Amino acid sequence: MDTFVTIHIVGPDSSASAEAAAEQAIGRAFGRAFGWFREIEERCTRFDERSELMKLTAQAGVPVPVSTILYEAVSFALMVAEESGGAFDPTVGRRMEARGYNKEYRTGRPVSSAPRPDSDASYRDISLDPDRRTITLHRPLTLDLGAVAKGLAVDTAARELEQFTNFAIDAGGDLYLGGSNEHGVPWSVGIRHPRQEHKLIASLRVSNQAVCTSGDYERRDANGTQHHILDPRTGASPGGVSSATVASATVVASGAMLADALATAVFVLGPKEGLQLLNRLGVEGLVVTQDMECHETRGLCHAA
């Protein structure tokens, strides 16, 4: 996942000795929460051949028993793919391979992907058996669970912290905000401006929800070249270079796994279809197009 994770818990001042126990509880919750990140990354990473995910994708054509974590992640990814008409598709990741991003981000070691994936594979080439908890890949393909896995980790970590009511998890831009911040009001979340560094394009008030933003400004390689999200339905950049192309798509939803996958889908779908999808699902969102026009759902709560 290669994610920098920060967790904030709003809790009592533990200077009193009576609250040492509370501090212990907080520490334990941190441990469990971070543990979820490690566990989920270990199973779902594309950058380690020993991960459960990579072992799965090495076995096309047979049902493969998998853990609950991997099963639920793939299952949910497929649901979003279905719901978005393929705009979100875990079998099609970003266009990175040409720029050398088939290396593990952390160490730069090349990662070999075993069977050569079929170029026209899609999410429809995956079957699930819920009773046996197996996944079958009907043809060689790559599975990129980066967004879903990170969101899942945030959501399970959030469950660990629910007892504290007021907390925040920041996993490299995937956020879950529980309750209120230390001032007793809903958390404020800034959305990076797609074009102006160090600036926000919006700030939102969020409580008991996740916020995820997908942008065209996310990853650059050493040459400064951007890596674009692909439209899985066309294999190319979404929408070409028209002004209606999305620069940034933010989703506010009840969970980070949902918000992250939807942000990607909305990015691909564009402002009109993307927001229609969000409305249909009853979640909120904000889309910024290349011409810096803002499109948003009605229920979005701005901070200012």
Added chain:
Amino acid sequence: MITVFPADAPDFAGAWDPASSDRSDSGSASVAVGPVRAGPAGVADCTSARDYSVCYPRENSFIISDAEARRKRCRRNVNGCDRGRPVRVYNLKMTQGGSNKKVANSLVSASCAAVLAVYVAGYTRTQAAADRFANQGIERRRATPNLPRAAIFKEDSRTAAPNAPGVPAPPISSQPKEQAVRKTIQPEAPEKALPIPRSVAADASPVVSPAPAVASQSAQPVVTQAAEPAAPVPQPKAQEAAPTPPVTAWKDGTYTGLGDSPHGDIEATVVIAGGRIQSATISQCRTLYSCSVIDRLPPQVAERQSPDVDYVSGATHSAEAFYAAVVEALDQAKLDPAK
């Protein structure tokens, strides 16, 4: 293209009213945990890069302070999602039986079910790290002057392996949130060195040595929304509840302190005049990344008459280094208690 809004659609934007927030019992504190680095060492050679945006992943959304949120109203910034600008708003006009409620889709409930299934299944690492984690010196810091009992905890979780239950632990029965809640906001406990309300308690001076992450992992500064002081205006209750005498616990003069971080030091200069903090500035910025990411913090020192500046999402190390530098400077300015 603007679709028609259902007439009685709930106006969520008005759901939060700052005036109605009840802070009379806010004895709660803020606890922040430092980063878990699963993280990247960076691409190519970025150790000397000034433009870290090229080398490190960037967050697109991040937590900001309340004041920062207000500040970003973007009246001036025409490129922002300014509320004053025309915004295309999409709303689904419901046709099924005239219901105006947004239909909770199966995808939303499916995501909740998936998370629950994963959570209940648990994970099977074994180790003792949770307790280790709990017992580590948790770094604590006061969050804001309005909540004198607030503290920010900072952890270095790199050394902590995950906790390991086969199943997740049941919720802790004690409700830490409620313990301190009903107390009146008062100046800090008397055993602390200085009778300064809202100042850093001696035991809460943690972060002189922030978690020593690897230099390349301090990539966060690129996310640079510096926290601003929580302005007193929207929080009148807290202010009224804690009337405090003026601070007179420092010797007049100019003092410098140094705070270090994994990516360089920050020197702060604090000027005391009339027994009060007149100013705190960054006199030397020797960090790899520009100190502009924390330029909101120095004025907070004088405003709060304390080193308790906000932390900055994405610039944790710089903020901590500045805080530590101010603490060191103020240590030199302390009145001799024997006097």
